[in-house]
Every structure is written in C-alpha cells, then in structure tokens.
Amino acid sequence: MAEAVLSIRDLRKTFGALKATDGVSLDLRPGEIHALIGPNGAGKSTLIHQIAGSIRHDSGNIHFFGHDVGTLGMAERARRGLGRSFQISSLAPEFSALRNVMLAVQARQGSSFRFLKPVMSDRSLIEPAMAALERTGLADRARVPAAELSHGERRQLEIAIALALGPKAFLLDEPMAGMGPEGSRSLTAFLDSLRQEAPILLVEHDMDAVFALADRISVLVYGRIIASGTVDEIRSHPEVRRAYLGEAA
Amino acid sequence: MRDGVGMTRETLVGFVLAALLLAFPLVASAMDEPFYITLATRMAVLALAAVGLNLALGLGGLISFGHAAFFGIGGYVAGIFAAHAFNQEPIFSAPFEFMGSDRMPMIWLAALLISALAALPIGAISLRTSGVYFIMITLAFAQMIYYFAMSWPAYGGEDGLSILARNAFPGLNTANPLSLFLVCYGLLLVALLVFATVRNSRFGAALQAGRQNETRLAAVGIAPFSVRLVAFAISAAITGLAGALYADLNRFVSPSMLSWQMSGELIVLVILGGTGRLFGPLAGAMLFVLFESALGGLTERWQFFLGLILLGVVLFARGGLMGIVAGKVRHG
Numbered sequence: 142m143a144e145a146v147l148s149i150r151d152l153r154k155t156f157g158a159l160k161a162t163d164g165v166s167l168d169l170r171p172g173e174i175h176a177l178i179g180p181n182g183a184g185k186s187t188l189i190h191q192i193a194g195s196i197r198h199d200s201g202n203i204h205f206f207g208h209d210v211g212t213l214g215m216a217e218r219a220r221r222g223l224g225r226s227f228q229i230s231s232l233a234p235e236f237s238a239l240r241n242v243m244l245a246v247q248a249r250q251g252s253s254f255r256f257l258k259p260v261m262s263d264r265s266l267i268e269p270a271m272a273a274l275e276r277t278g279l280a281d282r283a284r285v286p287a288a289e290l291s292h293g294e295r296r297q298l299e300i301a302i303a304l305a306l307g308p309k310a311f312l313l314d315e316p317m318a319g320m321g322p323e324g325s326r327s328l329t330a331f332l333d334s335l336r337q338e339a340p341i342l343l344v345e346h347d348m349d350a351v352f353a354l355a356d357r358i359s360v361l362v363y364g365r366i367i368a369s370g371t372v373d374e375i376r377s378h379p380e381v382r383r384a385y386l387g388e389a390a
Numbered sequence: 391m392r393d394g395v396g397m398t399r400e401t402l403v404g405f406v407l408a409a410l411l412l413a414f415p416l417v418a419s420a421m422d423e424p425f426y427i428t429l430a431t432r433m434a435v436l437a438l439a440a441v442g443l444n445l446a447l448g449l450g451g452l453i454s455f456g457h458a459a460f461f462g463i464g465g466y467v468a469g470i471f472a473a474h475a476f477n478q479e480p481i482f483s484a485p486f487e488f489m490g491s492d493r494m495p496m497i498w499l500a501a502l503l504i505s506a507l508a509a510l511p512i513g514a515i516s517l518r519t520s521g522v523y524f525i526m527i528t529l530a531f532a533q534m535i536y537y538f539a540m541s542w543p544a545y546g547g548e549d550g551l552s553i554l555a556r557n558a559f560p561g562l563n564t565a566n567p568l569s570l571f572l573v574c575y576g577l578l579l580v581a582l583l584v585f586a587t588v589r590n591s592r593f594g595a596a597l598q599a600g601r602q603n604e605t606r607l608a609a610v611g612i613a614p615f616s617v618r619l620v621a622f623a624i625s626a627a628i629t630g631l632a633g634a635l636y637a638d639l640n641r642f643v644s645p646s647m648l649s650w651q652m653s654g655e656l657i658v659l660v661i662l663g664g665t666g667r668l669f670g671p672l673a674g675a676m677l678f679v680l681f682e683s684a685l686g687g688l689t690e691r692w693q694f695f696l697g698l699i700l701l702g703v704v705l706f707a708r709g710g711l712m713g714i715v716a717g718k719v720r721h722g
C-alpha cells in the first residue's frame with residue numbers, strides 16, 4: 142500500500158459540550174478519491190476546516206507528506222499543497238471569474254509582493270487561469286464578476302480555483318451542492334479524471350456521485366468514523382445502513 | 391486595468407478634474423488672486439493625503455481612523471527639520487550629527503520613511519483586529535501621538551510650531567504660491583500613478599481580494615496580514631508626505647494635524663469622492679475645500695451641509711462622486 146499523502150490521527154474538536162470531531166483518524170492515499178459521508182451535523186465540514194486550517198483542532202495530528210501541518214495557518218497549508226473548495230462558495234465577488242482564478246495562479250507562482258506589472262496584461266497569470274476555466278467549462282464566463290455567476294457556475298469556479306493552485310491534494314466540500322442533475326453528472330466525470338493529478342478527500346451528499354467515484358468511503362456520525370472501507374463494504378455495512386443510508390440503499 | 395466603458399469614462403472624468411485643478415490656480419495667478427492659488431494647493435495636498443488613505447481604506451478595506459497620525463508625523467518632520475536647520479542646532483549628534491534640513495526633497499524622503507516606519511508597529515498591532523476594533527485601535531494610536539505632541543514642549547506643545555521660512559525646492563521659489571502649488575500638484579499626480587500601479591499589480595489583486603473575502607485569499611495561500619501591513623505602510627507614507635506639504639503650505643504645524651477630527655476629515659474625503667476609486671480622493675478634496683470656502687463664508691455651520699451631502703452619498707451613492715459621474719467599477 143502506498144504511503145498516505147494526508148494522514149489524520151485521533152483528531153478531536155469540541156465546541157462547548159458538542160463533540161464535533163471525536164477521535165477521527167483517516168488517510169488519503171495517492172491517486173484515490175476518499176469520500177467522507179454522513180448525515181447533516183455529523184461534523185464533515187468541521188473536519189475539512191480543521192484539515193485546511195480555518196479551524197484549529199483541540200488535539201490529534203494532521204500530517205501532510207510526512208510533515209505535521211497542524212500548527213500552520215490556512216495560507217501556509219494552502220502553499221504546501223492543500224487545495225480546498227468551500228461548501229458555500231467563497232469567492233472574491235467583485236472580481237471576474239478570471240481574476241478569481243488568476244489570484245490562485247499568482248499565489249501558486251510565489252510572491253504577491255510585486256507592485257509594478259499590471260496583472261491584466263500578464264500572460265503568465267491569464268493563460269493558466271484560462272486553462273483552469275476551460276477545464277471546468279467556465280471559459281465563456283471568464284469576464285463575468287463572481288457575484289453575477291449562477292450558483293452552479295460558482296461551484297465550478299470553486300473547482301477552477303482549486304485546480305489552478307496545482308495542489309498535492311484536494312479537499313472538496315460538497316462540490317455538487319445545489320447543482321442540477323446535469324451539472325452533477327459532468328462534475329462527476331470531471332472529478333473521476335482529476336484523481337490522476339492529486340488525491341481527493343471528497344465530502345458529498347450526492348450518493349450516486351459518491352458510489353461512482355469513491356475508492357474508499359468513511360462514514361462520519363456524531364464526529365466519529367463508524368465505518369471505513371470500499372464502496373461495497375460500506376453499502377453492506379449494517380451499522381451504516383441503520384445510521385445513515387436507510388433501507389433504501 | 392479596467393476594461394469596458396466604465397474605464398474610459400472614469401479616466402476621462404479624472405483627467406477633467408485634474409485639468410480643472412491645474413487651470414484654477416493658473417487663472418487665479420493671471421488675475422493676481424493668490425488666495426485662490428492657496429485654495430487649490432489645499433485641495434491638492436488634501437487629495438494627496440486622501441490618496442494615501444484610499445490605498446488602505448479603498449483597496450484594502452482597512453478603515454483607519456488614525457491616519458491623522460501619519461499626516462501629523464509628516465507635518466512635524468517638516469516643522470522640526472526646518473526649525474533645526476534655521477537655528478543651526480543638530481536634531482541629534484550621535485552616531486553622526488544631523489542638522490535637520492530646509493530642503494523639501496530631503497524632508498519628503500524623511501516624511502515618507504518615518505510615516506511608513508511608524509505605520510509598521512501600529513499596523514502590526516491594529517491588523518490583528520478587524521471591523522470596529524480596528525477603527526478604535528487606529529484611533530487610539532493616533533490619540534496617543536496627539537497627546538504626546540500636545541505635551542512635548544520642545545516643539546511648541548499645544549501651541550504648535552511655526553516654519554519661519556518655507557522650505558526650499560531646488561530651482562523654484564517656494565514662497566511664490568503658484569510654484570508651491572505646482573510642487574504639490576506634481577506630487578499628487580505621482581501619487582495617483584503609484585495608486586493606479588499598485589491597484590493593478592499582483593499586490594493590488596491580493597489586497598483587493600482580501601477586502602472582498604479574506605478567507606478566499608488565505609485559502610489560495612496568501613496570508614492577508616502581511617499584504618495588509620505593507621499596504622498600511624505605503625498608505626501611511628503617502629499621507630505623511632501630504633502632511634509635510636500641508637505644514638509647508640501653512641508654514642505651521644500643530645497637534646490639530648494629529649487630531650481625530652483630521653482622521654475623520656480624511657475618511658470623509660475618500661467616501662465623498664468614491665472609496666477605492668483612483669480619482670475619488672481628488673474629487674472628494676476638491677468638493678470639500680470648495681464647500682469649506684464657499685459655504686464657510688456664508689455660515690459657520692457649513693459642516694452641517696457637508697454632513698447632509700455625506701449622508702446622501704452613503705445612502706444613495708456608494709461609489710461617491712466618481713460613482714455618480716462614472717458608474718460602477720468593473721474589475722477586468
């Protein structure tokens with residue numbers, strides 16, 4: 142088995158009396174899509190926040206390529222290659238789609254302390270940004286301010302920004318949320334090809350997408366992972382059926 | 391760079407305003423009306439100070455209620471340098487003897503540097519907060535410097551410090567009001583160019599993204615704090631430079647330059663003209679000084695009417711004057 146890219150051990154986080162993350166351990170291995178599922182309020186987004194660094198965990202370890210990143214800030218973890226998309230689109234609303242992606246390209250290239258060259262004539266920013274927009278099907282909306290994009294387009298833009306970062310691992314928090322069936326299908330196909338570039342930790346409610354994509358699934362309930370395994374193992378896991386999937390699955 | 395109609399229109403309006411500001415004192419000079427030249431100089435200097443604030447406030451969303459600190463620091467640099475040069479007393483004698491200076495370029499350089507240096511610790515502490523706390527902490531720092539100046543007898547304390555002879559610029563007679571105007575106007579144009587360049591750069595992109603969505607900026611791997619700190623220092627430097635010119639214009643510097651009313655006035659200039667707009671501070675300063683002199687002659691309560699206009703801008707025209715005449719901002 143290949144060495145894990147991202148390795149989380151016994152992660153804990155409480156908000157008052159609420160145990161949002163209660164001893165979670167999981168791995169993300171090269172080339173895989175590891176889906177994280179669970180009912181609403183199970184702590185999936187809180188877990189993503191802790192991995193990305195926007196919420197600090199109480200105890201436990203987060204190792205990324207063998208380095209403990211648990212004490213680093215969000216920006217530093219992103220620089221190390223954790224490419225994250227948000228459950229609720231988080232964009233620069235006044236900037237066009239293109240400029241949102243260009244910001245990621247600029248961050249990937251290194252210094253933002255450059256004061257002279259205008260970005261809008263900088264091909265080294267525009268070309269990679271356009272490439273990312275094309276891959277996510279947003280190229281013809283490049284000049285539209287993010288605030289004027291449709292919900293689905295904003296979800297695509299989230300992915301385009303994550304792509305442009307060229308991350309070593311993707312943390313995707315419900316990328317399909319609010320997308321129509323058509324959008325979900327094309328995004329599913331896209332994510333399927335994306336795993337070749339970097340492994341994906343995927344939080345998703347769309348079970349069709351999860352079962353189609355995931356190499357492994359972990360089920361989170363009340364901050365604990367109650368089961369972890371292949372798609373077939375999870376489908377037939379009695380506790381999972383009871384707690385989450387119901388008899389329909 | 392902004393594309394589309396908005397850009398050409400905004401730039402056009404800006405150029406017209408800049409041309410008006412230049413033409414006004416030239417005409418006044420031809421008609422031998424030095425008062426109006428001074429008025430135009432006041433517009434240029436306040437516009438310059440507001441360009442500085444606009445970089446932090448407009449681009450970065452950093453509502454500094456303490457920019458008078460930098461305006462005043464620049465003013466005191468001009469006053470203190472001039473006083474020492476005039477009296478032939480060194481400001482300090484170790485590690486080397488420094489006599490101050492009555493040369494404007496030297497004073498400007500010092501005002502830029504010292505304002506920026508003062509902004510680094512102030513910013514480093516203030517930027518750990520945001521929102522109303524940031525406003526209050528920047529105010530608190532400015533008030534500390536204000537009371538320090540009030541109680542420091544060496545440079546006039548609360549009476550202020552006079553500049554007996556206006557500082558000199560090589561090749562110009564700065565005692566001539568028109569020459570002084572041209573110096574200030576030139577620096578204003580340079581500052582506008584600096585603002586436009588920074589805004590369009592990678593740094594400007596990060597700074598503006600941080601104003602729109604701090605989380606997004608951090609999520610792509612750019613730490614908002616360091617970007618904002620550098621912006622705060624650049625902003626302070628420009629406002630400090632304006633302070634040095636303001637002291638030379640009035641040939642007087644006093645703690646009132648450091649007062650919270652001054653900080654408020656600078657914010658008013660920026661909002662009035664259009665927050666984050668390149669020519670916003672110019673439009674704001676021209677209107678403000680025009681109001682102050684036109685209405686100020688009629689009633690002592692001219693600020694009441696200014697308040698009404700400000701209220702109108704905040705409620706109905708978020709883009710300020712530039713927004714009204716040039717439309718909404720479009721980022722390429």
